[in-house]
Structure formats: C-alpha cells, structure tokens
Amino acid sequence: MSPLSDTAPIDTVRTRGVGARLLGGPDERSWPTSSAGQTTRAALSPLRFPRSSLRGDGHFTVFRSDQNGLGARHLGIGMSISAAVIAVFLAVRLVVEWDQAPTPTLSIVAWLLLAAIAVGVNLAVHELSSRMPMWLFLLALGLCAIVVALDLAGSMGIPGTAAFPTAAPAVGAFLLTIATLRESRDITLAALALGVIMGAATLLEARSDVLTLGPDILGVTLAVVPPVVGASIVQAFRRMVQRELDLVLVQSTVSQPRFAVGMLASEQLARLDLDAETLLDDVAQGRTALPLAASTATTAASLATQLRVHLIEGRTETWLHHAITESEFLGPVVALSDPAGLAGLLSPTQREGLLLTIWLLIGDTQRSGASVSLRFGPIAPTRGVGLQHQVRFPIQLTTTGVSRRRVDPETWQAICAVGPHMDSNWAGSLRVDIECSVDNPADA
Known part of the structure; x- marks a missing residue:
C-alpha cells in the first residue's frame, strides 16, 4: 500500500503490529513480525532561539526520553x-x-x-x-x-x-x-x-x-x-x-499541506499501513492459509476500518491546529479560532514566523498564567490592479499576562515575516493585529 498523497509525509514506521492494540485489545496477529521497514529515527537537534528561520522536515517521531537519557x-x-x-x-x-x-x-x-x-x-x-x-x-x-x-x-x-x-x-x-x-x-x-x-x-x-x-x-x-x-x-x-523536543516536533508541521492529519495520526497511519502490508504479504507468500482464521480475519477487518477512518477524518484541520493541539506546551495556553482554515494558506515563511511568534510569547517559563489567543479572518475584499491574485485576511493575536515591554525583539521580527501589523497594550496585555496577504489558491 502506498502512502496517500494528500496526507503529511510519513517517514517513520515500526515493525510491531498495532492493529489490534489500537482497538484496545491484545495483539491478535497470527503472522510473524516482518523484518522489513525497520525503525528509523532522524537526529533530533534541539533548537534554541534566536536563530535563522526554522526548517522542519517532518522526519521526527514522537517519543518521551527516559529519566537518564538525552544528556x-x-x-x-x-x-x-x-x-x-x-x-x-x-x-x-x-x-x-x-x-x-x-x-x-x-x-x-x-x-x-x-x-x-x-x-x-x-x-x-x-x-x-x-x-x-x-x-x-x-x-x-x-x-x-x-x-x-x-x-x-x-x-x-x-x-x-x-x-x-x-x-x-x-x-x-x-x-x-x-x-x-x-x-x-x-x-x-x-x-x-x-x-x-x-x-x-x-x-x-x-x-x-x-x-x-x-x-x-x-x-x-x-x-x-x-x-x-x-x-x-x-x-x-x-x-x-x-x-526543545516539543519545539522540533511542532516545527515539523510547517511543511504539511493545508489540510492534513496530525503528527500522531500520521504515525498511526504508517503503523496500520505496515500491518496491512505484512498481512497481504503473508497471504501472497502462503504463510497465512486461506480462508483466514477467525482471529486473523477479525484483525484484518479492524485494520480496514481504521484505514477508512483515517481516509475521511482530519480534512478540515490545518497545520496550525495540529501544531497547537499536539504540543505539550502550546496546547494548554494557546486558543485558536480559524473556522475557514486560513492558516493553511500561509506560505512556509509566514508559517515559521507565526509559530515562532507564539513560541516566543509563551516560551518564557517564568511567565506563569500567560496565554495566547489567535483569530483568523474574515477574508477581506481585494481591490486594485494586481491584487486579484492575492487573498487578504486579518490575524488577531491577543495575549494574557504578556506585556509589550517584555516582548523579545526576535518576536517582532517573526511577526514582520507574517505581514504588516499594529500593536496595542491594554491592561498589561498585548494585542497585535496582523494584515496577512497570501497567494490565491484558486490560481494554483
């Protein structure tokens, strides 16, 4: 089975069967574990700001370090x-x-x-x-x-x-x-x-x-x-x-399509794909006799159900939604309102700038109670010659517990990468209104 073209890149697979385990039961596989597709891990190089533009390549897998590892x-x-x-x-x-x-x-x-x-x-x-x-x-x-x-x-x-x-x-x-x-x-x-x-x-x-x-x-x-x-x-x-690991994993969402499944869903899809390929290969090579045993048939049906679910879900969630919800640090303190999925229209440079802005605003561990709220849209009408190929919409960024005088200069540079902006400070909190212009997807 080949990876779907409209999903995020899948680069990490594992050899252990997870079809039955995803359904909450024990592993019911009756075929031997395949040796093909061994686990691969890209080198995790922790990023520290300020730096040049982040470059996420999506070659990361989710894991939690042991108590005596990573230095x-x-x-x-x-x-x-x-x-x-x-x-x-x-x-x-x-x-x-x-x-x-x-x-x-x-x-x-x-x-x-x-x-x-x-x-x-x-x-x-x-x-x-x-x-x-x-x-x-x-x-x-x-x-x-x-x-x-x-x-x-x-x-x-x-x-x-x-x-x-x-x-x-x-x-x-x-x-x-x-x-x-x-x-x-x-x-x-x-x-x-x-x-x-x-x-x-x-x-x-x-x-x-x-x-x-x-x-x-x-x-x-x-x-x-x-x-x-x-x-x-x-x-x-x-x-x-x-x-730092959370930042690297979140940064990998920058290269995703406009609408795609998240990092965790991509890994699950890769595991399901591997299990399905192993089952089909065992049937083709004669290692699994036909008709299938009851336990093997149940596992095959479960794999098919899970694959169909992945085909139809997550097609209205943008990269920014996954970056926030799947982050241990961004999820609890960042609220996103983007009903039209406008975040998916941002260019890679704008995505990096916006993600870097959010991270720097709440990245200081000393700021207890700090939060960020993002609101996208609505799309503004375009007037004038040469503007018909552009889509313009506002991004309203509101913070709680972050005053303007405590914002790092790198944050303003990151905001400038998204678009022209106006900022105001009220009751000790910062509000930034960004005017964002992107290429019209209808011209693609």
Missing part, C-alpha cells in the same frame, strides 16, 4: 563527583573526631552499610539499563534509614563533645547520586525527611554548650541542601529538553 547521564556523573567530595569530607571528619565520638564503631558500621548500598544500587541500575524502579528506590531508602539510625546512635550521647553525625549526612550525598534516576519529587521528599530526622535528633540531644550546635547544623545542611538543589537542577534540565 542527563553526563549531569549524573557531575553530581556523583560532587557527592563523592561531600562523602570524603564527612569521612575525614569521622577520622578527626574518632576519639570524641561516644560509639565510633556504630558509625563505622553505618559507613560500611552505606558503601554497600551505593555499590549495590549502582550495579542494579547498570543491570536495569540505567533505570531505577520504585521497588529498588524504596529498598535503598529503607537501608539508608538503618544507616541514619546507626550513625545517630554512634555520635550522640556525651554532652559537651563536638562530634556530629557523618554517615547520616552522607545519605544526602547518596541521594544526590541518584537524582537523575528518579523523579525530582521523590529525591526532594527523601532529603526533607532525612533533614527532619537529623534536625529532631539535634534538638533532642543533651548539650552543655550551645556552640556545639554549629556542627550539627552543618550536618543537617549537608544532608538536605545538595540533593534538593540537585533535584531542582535535574528537573529544570528535563523540562528544557522536553521543551
């Missing part, structure tokens, strides 16, 4: 080095205070257990392909709780000593090493719980001199601050990468 591995190495420095400092502190600790043997046992936890988790994560499941995380936290209890028991007891826990703060360093393997929320909650336990032990400890409180405060700080800061850095990094 986070290098970030994890840096955090592990930082955690090692903290651990060495605390270990040296234990050696210096060996004579002052009430029960140094318990602290030594706590350190040995913590080292075993670190090595064991590292080996387990390596075997699990750089992933740390919840059961492993909870097991590590349970063992770390034993480390904290042993170290606190070994460092508390004699009033007036300057000894303070060392293995317990090192648990915070361990949390820092796994910050890229778990959600930032999990690391933050674990670090705060560690701080609460150590803080409570500090307040309950009998002391003859208030100055001895300083080393304990340092221990609590070393236990809480590094993992919390590391978790916030990892969270910001993940959000940045997801935004």
